[in-house]
Amino acid sequence: MPIDAYLPFLSDSAKARLRLNNVPTGLESPVLPAFNYPSYLRVLDMDEFYDEITKWVANKRLAQATQFDTNSYAISQQAASEDDSSPKLYRLSIDTRRLGKIWCDMVVSILSPEISSTDTHHPVPIPSCFSHIEQFEFKGEGDETDDEFEDMLLAISQFSKNVKILKIASCSRCLLQPLVDLIESQQGISELMLNNIRIVGTSIFEAIARHKKTLTHAEFHRCTFIDCKPMTALASCTKLESLIFARSGVSGELLAPLGSPSSSITQLSRLVLLDIYPSNGDEAEWINLAQQVNAILRRTGKTIRELRTNLHLTYFPHFVDTIISDCPNLLIIEMDIQNIAQIPGIVKLLRSCKHLQTFRVSIDGYTHSNYTVADDLIHEFAQIILPSLRRLEVRKWKISKQGLLFKCLISMKAPVRYLS
Structure with a gap:
């Protein structure tokens, strides 16, 4: 959670008490994100910091709510939004796994539209810096952060409409709808990364379809897909x-x-397929999955420049x-080989x-008896021009004669990392 997001709202005396008067803000620069400052977190009393922010929220809302009526408030907010000197927060990152739910409480208390006040005539001002958020990241785990996670997504979807990079991780037990609403509320997401999300039905892909003209990066890590229809939205x-x-x-x-x-x-340049598997795991599903992966390569192969995979070549x-026939322009290949018998195919790939x-x-799957075969294959690599x-990186490659490997590497004339 970025401490510096709150610095503009704290008095100098409060900063001094909290030992935050020397924390760099980074609010004006999208290059220097407002992020975690571990060195300051070590000396920061979280309870004191939370009290200061809560106090500021109460005072700020009460003060501004009594200063303006509805019309003048709208005018003042428009003027403030046009003031380039006002603090702007471009990146908001919250990791409740490290810092606890108190951080969620703080942000939600600032962004939440629900205010306990007897005066309902005046709108409640929201700190203008939050309307500039372009990158939002949330990492949480466990049931205790579920409510805060959903409140956070609700607040961001209402007050931050310009999120371009969205990263949500480790919230598999949370409701999906707040995430769908957040994706739908944005003007144009360019990068979407979902980690450990339980995706049920088609709603999230329908939300992604709203960004079909802006989305450049899509990542699904440790996600489960339940009752999902084919990814037509992603293909658009x-x-x-x-x-x-x-x-x-x-x-x-x-x-x-x-x-x-x-x-x-038509512009796919990077394809990563790591530890993917069919949901039920039967042979027919493996065959179908393999066919569709090959179809993706045939459809997009001419533009792919980077390919990372550990697909089991047996399946x-x-x-x-x-790859050899349809991906002629590869610049980067990263592969895991599970069986020494698969290496000749890789040699053929490199030659192409x-x-x-x-x-x-x-390369895994070696035994001592495989060493001679590995030595022979080293000679094959040495002949490849x-x-x-x-750059060549080799991991877990066991051979009997290390000199053969280095002779091979020298013949390739490449800056090499050999990782045994």
């Missing part, structure tokens, strides 16, 4: 450049629109061949990559 995003599915149960049916000829995805038998600059590989290669 004309500017999508980066797509990530990681540790998520997805079906071939769900992904089918992404590789369909009618898909509007995706034609994956490498599809004319523009490759970075290759990262992690990759004039464009600038």
Whole structure:
């Protein structure tokens, strides 16, 4: 949670008492985000800080609510919004896993539209800096933050309409509708990252469809999809450049629109598929998932520059061949190999990559008897001519003669990291 978001609202004496008078604000710069300052958190009394903010909220609301009637308040707010000297908060990040629910209480108390007041004639002013938020991140875990999480999304959706980067993590037990409402309320989201979200039905994808002309990055990490229809909405995003599915149960049916000829995805340059698996795990679902992944590569392969995957090639038998035939412009490849028998296919892939600059590989499944085979394959790598290669990273590669590997690396003439 950014402490400096509150600094403009604290008196100098309050800052001194809280030992916050030397904290850099970062409010005016989108490059220097208002974020956590661990060095100050170590000496900050959270209860005192919360009391100061609560006190400011009460005084600020009461003072301003008695100063303006409805019309003059609207005029003053418009003037304030046009004042470039007013503090602006571009990035709001809250991690309740580290700092506790008190942070949620503070932000919600500032943003909440619910005010206990006998005077209902005057609108309640909301700090103008929150209307400029362009990046909103929330990380929480457990039932105790569920209500605060939902209140937070409600507040942001009402008072921050210009969020371009939205990251929500570890709220799998929370209601989905507040998140859907937040996505729908924004003018144009460019980056959407969901982590550990339980996605039920089609509402969230319908909300994503509202940003089909602005969304460039979509990431689903540890998400579960229940009763979801095919991702037609995601396939309609004309500017999508980066797509990530990681540790998520997805079906071939769900992904089918992404590789369909009618898909509007024409600029995809980064594709990440890590630990994806069909929801029920039977053989037919694996086959269907493999077919749809290959269809995505065939549909978008010419524009893909970066490919990261640890797909088990036993379940995706034609994956490498599809990359070779349909992804001619790859610059970065990162792969996990589960079986030494799969390495010849990777050698074939490397031979086909004319523009490759970075290759990262992690190889498991070796035993002592495999060393001779690995040594032979090192000779294969040494024969590959990759004039464009600038970076090679090898993880968990066990061979009997280390000198062979370094001879191979030298022959490639690339700045190399060898990670055993």
